[in-house]
Amino acid sequence: GIQVEQSPPDLILQEGANSTLRCNFSDSVNNLQWFHQNPWGQLINLFYIPSGTKQNGRLSATTVATERYSLLYISSSQTTDSGVYFCAVYNNAGNMLTFGGGTRLMVKP
Amino acid sequence: ETGVTQSPTHLIKTRGQQVTLRCSSQSGHNTVSWYQQALGQGPQFIFQYYREEENGRGNFPPRFSGLQFPNYSSELNVNALELDDSALYLCASSRDRDGSYTFGSGTRLTVV
Numbered sequence: 734g735i736q737v738e739q740s741p742p743d744l745i746l747q748e749g750a751n752s753t754l755r756c757n758f759s760d761s762v763n764n765l766q767w768f769h770q771n772p773w774g775q776l777i778n779l780f781y782i783p784s785g786t787k788q789n790g791r792l793s794a795t796t797v798a799t800e801r802y803s804l805l806y807i808s809s810s811q812t813t814d815s816g817v818y819f820c821a822v823y824n825n826a827g828n829m830l831t832f833g834g835g836t837r838l839m840v841k842p
Numbered sequence: 843e844t845g846v847t848q849s850p851t852h853l854i855k856t857r858g859q860q861v862t863l864r865c866s867s868q869s870g871h872n873t874v875s876w877y878q879q880a881l882g883q884g885p886q887f888i889f890q891y892y893r894e895e896e897n898g899r900g901n902f903p904p905r906f907s908g909l910q911f912p913n914y915s916s917e918l919n920v921n922a923l924e925l926d927d928s929a930l931y932l933c934a935s936s937r938d939r940d941g942s943y944t945f946g947s948g949t950r951l952t953v954v
Binding site: 766768773774776777781819821826829830832833834835 | 877946950
């Protein structure tokens with residue numbers, strides 16, 4: 734099956750700093766989502782992004798499907814950005830998400 | 843528009859028992875998927891239901907079974923619970939089989 738790798742696995746930032754999270758995947762995919770898992774376990778959908786670039790406030794994402802990677806940018810980080818960020822890709826049948834191992838982000842005040 | 847709701851939020855069961863977890867999909871969504879997330883790992887796909895039929899299954903044994911109802915809500919049943927079944931169980935709904943997923947808050951199951 735498809736492999737999804739995220740880097741870095743852990744990241745500590747000072748409030749106000751910028752960061753880039755990376756997601757590499759081993760095969761062509763139909764679609765990709767970025768999620769933020771809060772401390773209570775809920776996965777919050779950040780971006781549904783098969784290709785191109787999208788922006789939502791301080792967050793933006795870029796997927797280059799032909800090169801099999803996606804990037805999540807966090808600018809001017811805040812303590813509320815802390816948590817785990819997951820990248821997940823769809824299989825060709827479109828009925829299953831395969832998740833990466835996540836990036837654990839801690840933003841210090 | 844209501845989101846995805848799961849119940850119960852927490853559950854403690856004894857090894858060998860059976861458990862049923864419930865999920866109400868977001869309004870307008872006809873597809874429900876279930877995922878298991880062990881501590882410190884990413885979620886793993888269990889199965890998906892589309893219009894009341896199973897539409898794909900991950901690498902989970904048959905003691906994991908499910909249902910989808912005409913209103914698109916869903917149940918996950920696990921028989922003969924094992925200690926390794928302790929995990930966060932997440933339900934997600936989408937408008938179609940390959941649409942954007944919306945996740946619920948999960949059910950945290952502990953098997954003792």
